[in-house]
Amino acid sequence: MKISKSSKLLLAVAAMLLGSGMSGSSIAQDKDPIVVGYIGSFASDTGLSTIRGAEIAIDELNAAGGVLDGRMIKFVKADTREDVAEGIKAYEYLVESENVDFIISGSIDDVSLGWLPRMAEYKTPTLDTWTSYVGIIDLVVNEYDKYKMYFMNIACDEALATLYIDFGKDVLAKEMGYTSTVLMYEDTAFGVSIAGLVEGLLAPEAGIKISEKIIYDANTVDFAPLFNKAVSSGADFIYLVSSVRSQVPASQYVKLQVPIPMTGVNVAAFGQDFWNDTGGLGAGTSTLSPVPSVGMALDDRSAEFITNYKARYGSERPIYPHFNGFNAYYGIYTAFAAAERAGGFAPLDDWIREMENEDLKLYKDGELWFRYAFWKRGEIEPRTQREYTHNVKFDITPPFDDGSPAMVVVQWYEDGSSAVIYPPKFATGKFQEPSWVK
Numbered sequence: 001m002k003i004s005k006s007s008k009l010l011l012a013v014a015a016m017l018l019g020s021g022m023s024g025s026s027i028a029q030d031k032d033p034i035v036v037g038y039i040g041s042f043a044s045d046t047g048l049s050t051i052r053g054a055e056i057a058i059d060e061l062n063a064a065g066g067v068l069d070g071r072m073i074k075f076v077k078a079d080t081r082e083d084v085a086e087g088i089k090a091y092e093y094l095v096e097s098e099n100v101d102f103i104i105s106g107s108i109d110d111v112s113l114g115w116l117p118r119m120a121e122y123k124t125p126t127l128d129t130w131t132s133y134v135g136i137i138d139l140v141v142n143e144y145d146k147y148k149m150y151f152m153n154i155a156c157d158e159a160l161a162t163l164y165i166d167f168g169k170d171v172l173a174k175e176m177g178y179t180s181t182v183l184m185y186e187d188t189a190f191g192v193s194i195a196g197l198v199e200g201l202l203a204p205e206a207g208i209k210i211s212e213k214i215i216y217d218a219n220t221v222d223f224a225p226l227f228n229k230a231v232s233s234g235a236d237f238i239y240l241v242s243s244v245r246s247q248v249p250a251s252q253y254v255k256l257q258v259p260i261p262m263t264g265v266n267v268a269a270f271g272q273d274f275w276n277d278t279g280g281l282g283a284g285t286s287t288l289s290p291v292p293s294v295g296m297a298l299d300d301r302s303a304e305f306i307t308n309y310k311a312r313y314g315s316e317r318p319i320y321p322h323f324n325g326f327n328a329y330y331g332i333y334t335a336f337a338a339a340e341r342a343g344g345f346a347p348l349d350d351w352i353r354e355m356e357n358e359d360l361k362l363y364k365d366g367e368l369w370f371r372y373a374f375w376k377r378g379e380i381e382p383r384t385q386r387e388y389t390h391n392v393k394f395d396i397t398p399p400f401d402d403g404s405p406a407m408v409v410v411q412w413y414e415d416g417s418s419a420v421i422y423p424p425k426f427a428t429g430k431f432q433e434p435s436w437v438k
Contacts, residue, residue, distance in 0.1 A: 040106030050106025371403030
């Protein structure tokens with residue numbers, strides 16, 4: 001058989017590559033990469049958690065030979081500065097300048113709401129690891145064709161609210177005997193949304209009356225007047241909802257020795273840096289936290305992720321990723337598992353179909369511990385009787401044998417340690433009032 005000059009040249013090049021010891025994965029780097037974009041803050045602990053979780057997953061996939069027939073993954077980032085206008089520009093930059101195939105988000109609720117119309121316009125596959133606003137999931141439910149490329153792998157507010165009620169009923173009311181609370185919350189989309197759910201459900205279902213509502217500016221630095229007002233109400237405890245500069249109300253609560261317990265949602269307390277951030281004044285804070293959380297026992301694969309995280313980032317903050325660091329790590333794996341079956345991120349509908357069929361299960365001691373699957377269109381969640389299309393498939397009914405709960409409750413103790421205190425299946429400690437509360 002006669003071999004053409006061009007064929008001889010290709011054979012010579014192949015022989016040269018093999019002779020030089022270059023592997024198939026090295027050759028694969030010549031292929032166009034798959035571009036993954038990150039959108040979110042570069043400076044916040046939540047943003048850095050998402051970036052690092054994604055970086056570790058991407059590096060693992062690249063080291064294993066790449067994806068989609070040996071293509072490397074390129075990771076590009078755009079900073080939102082936790083600002084809505086900057087978030088819109090960041091999304092536009094990722095799509096128009098970086099030509100991303102997929103976006104992973106560490107955006108806060110308000111910012112995600114800002115860039116969502118751009119996502120629908122560009123039809124870019126997007127996974128949110130931090131935003132929990134149920135209104136976005138409602139958009140996917142009600143306008144599926146427009147927003148179907150969106151997935152949220154943290155349980156939405158409506159699911160999180162069920163744990164507020166169960167914790168309030170089982171621990172605050174039944175065990176501690178509390179009957180009234182002051183609802184203190186920041187004036188943000190997150191604060192107003194969570195406070196509304198607590199107000200609508202805590203009293204009727206847990207039997208705890210809301211004696212006073214205190215709404216404050218997210219930039220507040222002096223909480224003394226607010227705490228005085230809360231104590232004067234005569235309520236049994238304070239229910240704080242804070243996502244911005246949350247270490248401030250926590251540290252002032254301890255410094256002022258506020259004489260009633262405080263629980264609620266404190267985003268700063270999600271991370272292990274919380275104790276140092278408050279100058280050791282974080283005692284008594286208990287917060288609902290998405291999973292996995294600090295103080296929580298981990299399955300083997302998640303524990304290995306933490307080992308790799310600490311080896312790579314050392315003492316850089318956050319020293320332990322927030323829950324969305326785990327969400328980013330597993331989110332990258334689920335997105336690419338779906339892409340492998342679909343043949344890529346395009347055609348879009350093929351990837352969406354495979355993403356809807358994703359079901360990553362993690363086991364601990366033979367029990368299903370965490371789960372990264374998604375609600376499909378038309379599925380009804382039994383307890384709330386709602387649709388949650390493309391939200392992570394949460395489990396909100398004890399004994400939590402169908403995957404991880406929507407949230408757990410974490411408490412920080414006076415010795416600087418933290419533990420999960422609810423629900424019982426995941427508990428590593430008990431709810432305690434601070435020593436100065438009499």
